[in-house]
Amino acid sequence: MITKITSDSGNEYTINTEELTCDCPNWRYRCHNFGKSDDRRLCKHLIAYFNDHPELKPISLIQKDKLLDAATEINSRPKQLRVMFDAFVSEINSALKQFSDVVDKFEVCDEYRRLCSKISDLHYVVSLKPDKNFDSVIQYFTNILTYNLTRTLEDKTYVFNIYGLAELTVHIVSPKSWVLSLIHYTGDKTELLNLRNRANQLGYTLTSSELIVNSTNRPKDIIFESEQQFYEFLQLPYKQPWLRTNE
């Protein structure tokens, strides 16, 4: 069935519920790369339409849904090709840049920053300008980009579902722990373990946001300006994010 739908932004798009096509930019740019039994072929308009008309959803996708549900229950999300996330990252980056009155710094972390070829979900580290909160950005993400806010934790961690295709976690960190947070959320686990061991050798405890002086149990009175500076402090050669892996 071919039908016209009006999106939240007021644009009219034409979807085809058998061929699983839409003439929105997202479908033309990204979704068309996937076959008809792959739910990544669905843009948000097709997803919304099938939510309202589940009887029209192709059987191949319904079976896939069940498999995916089972897979996510077992453990983490299935990894997807990095290229799948490029469109999301540029969308998120340009959104965060627009909120320069609120957002001081931001960086995509984890697997995407380490340039892994396959990625399970997106993590961002964000620090805010003094006395600002993240509310206006959350509203933009949910109302304009139509991301689904699924979890929040203590005004510090926000988890969004992006069109049912990917998960985005935003970690709000304090400006003075920016560098250590960046290192923490970039990973990988093995690299963090190495850095923690090295810090211990030098008499410190490295946490996700602080370097504690073991003899006083207090944070070290130094604000790292860059990741290079932190590696230097630990007397280690600097590692680019894509080298921080043992995979």
Ligand SMILES: [Zn+2]
């Ligand atoms: Zn569409």
